[in-house]
Amino acid sequence: QKEVEQDPGPLSVPEGAIVSLNCTYSNSAFQYFMWYRQYSRKGPELLMYTYSSGNKEDGRFTAQVDKSSKYISLFIRDSQPSDSATYLCAMAGSGANNLFFGTGTRLTVIP
Amino acid sequence: GAGVSQTPSNKVTEKGKYVELRCDPISGHTALYWYRQSLGQGPEFLIYFQGTGAADDSGLPNDRFFAVRPEGSVSTLKIQRTERGDSAVYLCASSERPRYEQYFGPGTRLTVT
DSSP states (O other): SSSSSEOOOOEETTEEEEEEEEEEOOOOTTTHHHHHHHHETTTOOOEEEEEEEEEEEEEEEEHHHHETTEEEEESSSSOGGGOOOOEEEEEEETTSSSSSOOOEEEEEEEE | OOOOOOESEEEEEEETTTEEEEEETTTTTOOEEEEEOOOOOOOEEEEEETTTTTETTTTSSSSEEEEEEESSSSSEEESSSOOGGOOOEEEEEESSSSSOOOOEEEOOEEEEO
């Protein structure tokens, strides 16, 4: 079993829809939770970064962490065609030097 | 400011050959990471440098892989006796503080034929 599980999709939504992306994990030592966006043939771009449990909002994006369930989410409101990309969750433990990534969910927002 | 840069963007090599991949981190970032991303997968950690030294090389798959960062800035990932299974995108990232906010370069797409 991989330490981080993420549904690879693909996920297609109409423009303006609310998108929900999720990851589960098995390592209770994870303390830091990140979401990256990756366009085709580009490097991952850091979107949001959350420490421990709770919510964090940045514009149209909201990240949620539920450590008791080992479950994290990214919500995108008013989705735009430019949001079409692969979304990767990533996690790290306290003091750890490397990130553990999910496989990524491929999202397409249809105009 | 300038982001992480990687060269070459694409590299095609024959099985058994030696390759070098270069990473130039964001200026002032002391931490540098190498990851490998296979098709349809998330990046997988290879090695982490703090300054000039390799602080964690636990992700290197075998002794054909080696990386250096002699002056604490640019890093080179070296792969000896390449195999077809080494074909992937090799990503470099750097960070200042905290380490969890890592900024990635565009990657080098390595194809071993």
